[in-house]
Amino acid sequence: MNSVIIREITSKDNREVARVIRKVLEDMGVPKVGTAYADKALDCMSETYSREGACYFVLEVDGHVLGGAGIAQLDNFDGNVCELQKMYFLDQVRGKGWGRKMMEVCLSKAKELGYDQCYLETMPYMEDAQKLYKKVGFQYIDAPLGDTGHYSCPVWMLKKL
Structure with missing residues (x-):
């Protein structure tokens, strides 16, 4: 890895970001319904996150x-x-500190x-992710907040900023 940067998404990233997210979800056995896999936004991420109060970053x-x-308004x-x-x-980039960054x-x-x-929602078996979330101050809560449409994600966490 010679050049590693975190930057805001652009429209030219849309296809690659959708591919990455779907690949990770498939690899982890996440249900395709009731999770991010089914989100219409996956194919137009730069446009989805161009609204006020939202931003998406990519690891290049x-x-x-x-x-x-x-991040976006709940x-x-x-x-x-x-x-x-x-x-x-x-x-290839997991376990190298990029998630924390x-x-x-x-x-x-x-x-x-x-x-x-x-706020965030995740799957029970995504234990490494949960360890990271706890390290940065997220705490488990007993019920979901809002309505994300991700009814297949039964772990909810919240952090005061």
Whole structure:
């Protein structure tokens, strides 16, 4: 890995980001219904995150997108809470600290945008991800917030910003 950068998504990244997310979800055996896999936004991520209060970042390694994560207002929730969304990385960049760096970038952007808390949903067997979330201050909560449409994700976490 000669060149590694975290930057905001552009429209030319859309196809590669969708491919990365779907590949990771398939590799992890995540259901294709009721999770990010089925989100219409996957094929137009730059446009989806161009709205106010949202931003998506990609991890680019030697000119190739190998992961990403974003933040956006939590849907169907009355409060100043954002959601950490679509944080996925291909195998070759996992376990190298890029998830933590990406999380720092996203949480910093969330604070800059004025959010008070950050929410996320995940799968029970995504234990490495949960360890990272706990390290940066996310705590488990007993029920989902808002309505993300990801009814197949039964683990909910929240962090005060």
